[in-house]
Amino acid sequence: MSTTGWPFYATLMFATGIGIPVMAALNARLGVRLESPPAAAAILFAVALCIALMATALTGGAARSIVGAAPLPNYLGGLAVAFYVLAITWVAPRFGLGNAVFFVLLGQISAAALIDHFGWFGVARSELGPTRLAGILLMTLGVYFARKPL
Numbered sequence: 674m675s676t677t678g679w680p681f682y683a684t685l686m687f688a689t690g691i692g693i694p695v696m697a698a699l700n701a702r703l704g705v706r707l708e709s710p711p712a713a714a715a716i717l718f719a720v721a722l723c724i725a726l727m728a729t730a731l732t733g734g735a736a737r738s739i740v741g742a743a744p745l746p747n748y749l750g751g752l753a754v755a756f757y758v759l760a761i762t763w764v765a766p767r768f769g770l771g772n773a774v775f776f777v778l779l780g781q782i783s784a785a786a787l788i789d790h791f792g793w794f795g796v797a798r799s800e801l802g803p804t805r806l807a808g809i810l811l812m813t814l815g816v817y818f819a820r821k822p823l
Contacts, residue, residue, distance in 0.1 A: 693774070693777075694770060694774050696717070697761040697762070697765055697770060697773070697774065698765065698770050700713050700714065700717050700758065700761070700762045701713075701761065701762050701763075701765035701766050701770065702766075703716065703717075703762075704762045704763065704766070705766050710759060710762040710763040711759065713762050714755070714758045714759050714762050717758055717762075718755070718758070757777070761773055761774075761777070771820050772820060775816055775817070775819075775820040778816050779813060779816065782809055782812055782813060783809075786801050786805070786806075786809055787801075789801070
């Protein structure tokens, strides 16, 4: 892991972490108002597409054709984000946003540890040793206690 940009990256991801439950709550509310979680998800993706296209244009765009520029599996991240948005939009009003996000975080922590440990998808390897495993368990317990009813 590079330490050069650590404060910037950490701050950016912290802000992203704040944005995820805000997005989930807003989209869940939209799904309830529209009486259609899939319609709310479609609107979210339409807005996100517009923003992503503007960012692409502002940064000079892709030098190559977007479609076919990478192996097919590299495009499947959209399936994961669609599943997340559809699931949280439907589940949050029924299960509670905090409970839904707790289990999302648990899944993220578990998957991230495995992906880093094995270097899957071309990410930098970061071995899952005893210290890192203890940290992940403490994070999991912290999230659990933060959500546990009194």
